[in-house]
Amino acid sequence: xxxxxxxxVVGRPGRAVLSEHLQExxxxxxxxxxxxxxxxxxxxxxxxxxxARQLLALPVDCVTMGNHVWRQKEILNYLNDYPCIVRPIxxxxxxxxxxxxxxxxxxxxxxVLNASGQIFMEELDSPFGVIEKQLDTVLAGCxxxxxxxxxETTSEKLAMGYWLDGKATIVAGTHxxxxxxxxxxLPEGTAYITDLGMxxxxxxxxxxxxxxxxxxxxxxxxxxxxxxxxxxxxxNGICVTVDxxxxxxxxxxxxxxxxxx
Numbered sequence: 001x002x003x004x005x006x007x008x009v010v011g012r013p014g015r016a017v018l019s020e021h022l023q024e025x026x027x028x029x030x031x032x033x034x035x036x037x038x039x040x041x042x043x044x045x046x047x048x049x050x051x052a053r054q055l056l057a058l059p060v061d062c063v064t065m066g067n068h069v070w071r072q073k074e075i076l077n078y079l080n081d082y083p084c085i086v087r088p089i090x091x092x093x094x095x096x097x098x099x100x101x102x103x104x105x106x107x108x109x110x111x112v113l114n115a116s117g118q119i120f121m122e123e124l125d126s127p128f129g130v131i132e133k134q135l136d137t138v139l140a141g142c143x144x145x146x147x148x149x150x151x152e153t154t155s156e157k158l159a160m161g162y163w164l165d166g167k168a169t170i171v172a173g174t175h176x177x178x179x180x181x182x183x184x185x186l187p188e189g190t191a192y193i194t195d196l197g198m199x200x201x202x203x204x205x206x207x208x209x210x211x212x213x214x215x216x217x218x219x220x221x222x223x224x225x226x227x228x229x230x231x232x233x234x235x236n237g238i239c240v241t242v243d244x245x246x247x248x249x250x251x252x253x254x255x256x257x258x259x260x261x
Contacts, residue, residue: 001106001244002031003146004255005172006237007179007196008066009041010207011227014200015054017235017259022058025255029239032106034059037148037174037196038085039066044207044227046071049078052085062086062101064114066150066175067122069097088116088150090130099130102142108244111142113168115160117151117175127151128163135167143247144169151175154194161192169249170240172196177206179236183252191249197236201228202258232260 004026009018018036026034038055042048046068047055055063065087069075079085079097089099102111115127127149139145145168149160157173164171166188173180179197186192198207205213208225216223234257241251 001033001108001242002029003033003035003170003240003242004029004031004237005035005146005148005170005196005240006037006199006235006255007174008037008039008177008198008200009055010177010198010200011040011042011044013227013229013233014198014207015041015051017233018199019054019058021235021257021259022060025235025257026059031239033061033110035062035064035112035146035148036060036199037066037150038063039068039150040207042072044225047075047085048072049074052078052082056082056084061103061105062112064112064148064150064174066114067116086112086114086148088114088124088127089134090115090125090127100138106244108143108247109141110144110146111138113138113145113147115147115149117149117153117156119156120152127160131164139167144242146170147172149173154180157194161186161190161194165190165192169242169247172238179254179256181254183238183254185249185252189248191238191240191252193238193252193254196238197234197256199235199237200233201230202232202234203230204228232258234258
């Protein structure tokens with residue numbers, strides 16, 4: 001089984017480049033499962049219902065979120081109707097949505113878990129503590145556990161990877177929009193990468209027009225962020241190959257594609 005995971009889809013350019021090229025990438029890797037992080041898919045902040053439907057109309061099995069999950073207020077009204085859109089598990093239980101999504105594919109039961117980090121992030125419950133309380137139950141109900149850990153620091157993501165090593169099939173970091181070069185199988189067999197990277201405008205600063213960010217860095221003046229709409233555009237992610245008998249990963253490969261038009 002081959003599993004594709006793609007990093008934060010940013011705005012209309014991210015949605016467009018994914019719409020144009022996802023099927024060809026899925027065919028190339030003979031992928032069975034596709035997971036996409038969509039927390040920046042609507043104007044760089046959150047996910048509207050219209051854009052959620054656009055992503056789910058693609059060959060996408062699950063959309064994960066992150067710290068911008070509530071930026072588009074309408075998600076409070078529709079999230080419970082879309083269990084395949086997973087918000088961080090360490091937000092309060094009273095909020096809409098769930099932190100896990102379980103589905104069947106090729107005779108296997110797959111659970112996707114989304115969690116948000118604490119360092120330089122919003123003050124949420126510890127992702128380690130929340131996951132620990134539910135981990136045995138989650139693992140008992142699936143053949144494979146795939147974790148999108150949406151966090152700021154490499155140290156927190158690495159710690160999560162090692163903590164879940166041998167338990168989760170995949171631990172993939174998101175949020176920082178720059179793909180890391182450390183895709184590997186950890187000592188106990190979990191496929192790991194610190195950050196999947198970003199799907200959207202390539203010549204930008206995390207998806208925002210570079211001129212705006214450079215000016216802000218130099219002048220220290222406030223600025224309105226605008227998503228870069230010009231080409232080139234990129235798709236960042238990973239492909240993980242999993243043995244269908246042992247349910248253990250045998251290979252992880254980074255995907256980094258640039259499209260000029």
